Amino acid sequence: MNRPLTIDKAKTDRSLFARIAANPATLASALILGLMALACLIGPILSPHPYDRVYRDYVLIGPSLTAHPDTTEVDAAMSDIARRMRVEIAATQNDGTKLRATLTSDRPIDARALRYFDRSDIFAPAHIVSSEDEGRRLSLEAPLRREVFLFGTDANGRDLLTRILIAGRVSLAVGLLASFVALVIGVTFGAVAGYAGGRVDAVMMRIVEIVYALPFIFLVIVLTMIFGRNFILIFVAIGAVEWLDMARIVRGQTLTLKRRDYVLAAEALGAPARAILWRHIIPNALGPIAASLTLLVPRVILLESFVSFLGLGVQEPLTSWGVLISDGARTIQSAAYLLIFPALFLAVTLGALQILGDGWRGFFETRND
């Protein structure tokens, strides 16, 4: 053996968190994930735009740091309102915070027509400054509503950033919950199959093989058809598929650990199978299990996105990154940003999870000697 036999006490004593912190890649990933979760949870609350608020005047606006409306938008909106009010625009003056406009018409302008300003996303309620010629010439002032759409808006005029954050809630939640379900089922199945061995193991693994051979899409579609398009269904479908990998890994671990001397020692002590699984096998398999778990979560999130992309996943009013990407793909020629931003969030989250998972697995591999 190449390794010297003295045990480096300091190294083996460091806790998992300390090791995550020591490695820059995993530390960055952990922080990014934390921020992402925080953003998705709190972001929509803090955002000036409610996630379902439709801005009819701001449909398919590109991303920008500057506030809307710009001059073109103001003029366009003003013309539009003037048309509806059936008046002419004599003059306008835009000082950035408000618009002063002079409207003329053959007939007296009905003050109630000003409600068009109320309904607008661009103007706040307007007030009349002066009225001449029995109301045929109206001078008014309408303050401009400043809105910032950092990521732009979608085809319905909803703020993309807020939508992405709200979608993140769903994607992350499904990721965590479905992974957890897959974990519980997979660990139980795998540990029992591996430890029991013999017939039990053979039957259980045969079941795994059969379910594995069925195409995932098929299962999803069938489940969709049976249960309707239900949010819970996604869990079930994804959980139903991903537990297989976990079961295989746990079974493999169990088979190896089963032959370790300390398991035999426990049997010699008279410990029942239940106790051996609980006290010896599962705690010692935790490393690879945890590592698989952190690599399971990104796969689950990806699967959810895929299912939503196909239109079989979450339905309105809920949304997920997969739905956003799917919408974005459709308008890619005119509004590529609708695809790129949600994809970016998805990629960053998946990447951070992957790096964290790889790092974690690395720690467990060196720790278990």
Next chain:
Amino acid sequence: MVRHILARVMAAVPTLFLIAAASFFLMRLAPGGPFDAERALAPEIAANLRHIYRLDLPLAQQFWLYLQSLLSGDFGPSFHWRDFTVNELFAKALPISAQLGGEAMALALIVGTALGLVSAIRQTGLVAHLVGAVALLGIIVPPFVVAPLLQLVFGLTLKSLPVGGWNEGAWRNQILPVVTLALPLIAAVARLTRAALIDVLDQPHIRTLRAFGLPAAHIYAHALRAASLPVLSYLGLAAANVLTGSVVVETIFGIPGMGRYFVDAALGRDYTIVMGTVIVIALLVTGFNLLVDLAYAWIDPRVRHE
């Protein structure tokens, strides 16, 4: 060895049967029938259709009849595309999907192995980080993001490649779909190769080769042989799915492959197409598992002799 293969084949038969049964009954479990989506039919016509397609028989009998036709190689008539049998549809669609899938796998094997080898030899430094980045990208940017982006860049902006369509298999139409399919595979192969190589290079028998002053090329050749095993396992598993067409890729690029047929069929309750696809996939899975087993035996003599 031969006995081992025979045993596996015989073990596969009941598995295939169970798969067929599982998918058959699962499909029927879903409410609705194959003809619901169409314009409302007059009751007599609807009943007639059901009779022709034997939907009025008890389920078990339907299954039995289906099994019989399967054994003679007939997947039955399509419920949706009523002028065609499933066999005819597959005969056109499967080669297309298989071609794209095969090319993607070949690309993945070559590029992925090269990347994995390079990053195992130089484990730190720029090269390793680049390869790591590529491998990561393959995982975190899924096909349904890559495909539209490629279409945008190469198809619409640069106008150097067609946006979609099969065009009787013209090579320019295949580039984007194959690349999209290959990216995640390249990432996986690179990661697996790298990990396996690093593991093998640490083994005592590699140290023996070094101790005898043998050249690096010889050492890496030996190491690659041992490291190829986990990669083969992975490809074997992935093959069946890749060859029967990716739904995403075929939908986005408008390719008339099996994947696209499958989703349409599943949504439209075209039982025979769905069943046919499931069975084809299951056959391919079994076949590839067997191939992987054979490859293992060829590479590792300990497997041969057990």
Next chain:
Amino acid sequence: MDKSAQAILNFRDLNVSYGQNIVVRNVNFALRRGETAAIVGESGSGKTQTILAALRLLPPQAKTTGSIKFEGANLLDLPLPALNRIRGKRIAIIFQEPMSALDPLYPVGAQIGAVLRLQAGLSRRAARERVLELLDLVHIPEPKRRIHAYPHELSGGQRQRVSIAMAIACDPNVLIADEPTTALDVTVAARILDLIAELKQRLGMAMIFISHDLSLVRRFADRIHVMRQGEIVESGSARRITTAPTHAYTRMLLEAEPHPRGEARSFAQAPVILDAKEISVKFRPRGGFFAPSFLMKRDEIKAVDRVTLRLHEGETLGLVGESGSGKSTLARALLKLVPASGMVTFEGRDLTPLSQRALRPLRRSLQLVFQDPFGSLSPRMNVGQIITEGLLVHEPALTRAERDKRAVQALEEVRLHPDLRHRFPHEFSGGQRQRIAIARAMILKPRLVVLDEPTSALDRSVQAEILNLLDQLQAAHGLTYVFISHDLAVIRAVADEIAVMKDGRIIEQGPAREIIEHPRETYTQKLITAAFQAPL
């Protein structure tokens, strides 16, 4: 006397360190032409690291300073192409574990052939001829057939012969042998040593032989260097070192060889505690769930074949055998941990019809201590939990505080500080872990303890302590031991009765002294000769 003038390999001020950890410290020695130098030390002494440094085979984290001169050039400074012309060609090495040192995917002929083609530049045909020659030289039967064999198809001894063939293929000036016989059975090891001696005689190369066993090397070494914790503590001619050692450590190594009991003890009058009749354990390879069994090979493996034993209270039965003899399987069968046919009676009670559940309360009286101290303690439990696990099963009424008290008692009995019960296994040395394993067994106050190679993985010095401890515990609690080992020296020291196992059968059995001094079976004779060969 300028010895260094004739030195072919000269180690000067060699230091090897990993970060803060210095594993080889100021090592100085010279290997003369044609000389056999032995480096002797226990684990952690740095002996392997020293010679690996010579061929620059240490991992990249190792920092090496000093010089290792071969024919005027410092091996540590040589550019890689020049080093590769020396590796395997002028200085060759044989490793300890032949199974892992050879590539499992290639036939052995091809592996030796690769060295000949790439190092000596031979053509394929010439290489093949030479390979056959070499296989013959190392006495491998039917070389024409074996040239195509894979490593796993050969026995341990044959694999090591192949490694030796590879090493002498290019007629090196220096042969380094790193514990070449440690992983082999005693009889096989003896033959390999003979082979090495013969080749050295014939080819005249210098040799560095690494071992942990001082008594082994004194039979053929010219010079002995004793290493401890990275340093050479004593060097000298083999004769002087073994007859008049000056350093305390060397003396300790010589004395640590287990000594036989003064008085032979007899237990014929004591009650029979365990009676095993016609115990057999068979293994059959299983077919898969759906695979019809007629397609699977029918060969059964008889791991234990109709063994009959009788143990008296208080005695120690030494069960001797080489690897594959079935002794471990027999031990597990006696404890009903593997399914077996035959009858086992314990303290007059027939265990055969009992279910696992009914057996449970009896288990506390029948305990087992393993060979591998690194695998027998669960890494995730602390020592206290490990020791008291048995109490959870057999005395569930105990409170946590009471269990803790018992843990303290158990640790004290094996001479470990009770505070250590909060630590985890990886923080302890091999000898300490074995004490913990013993404590785990003893806490249940057993009557019979099976010890499966309990000291084989430990250094000689530690081994002596553990054997001592086991002896005291036996005296204090009236324990009966089944002591399994392949090491006859240890068996001679501890056993009252000896049973010799081969291929699953007991081929000879009787009082210890009888067996050692007057063995009847040829196999037993071979074992004894190999183990106690008188020094040259």
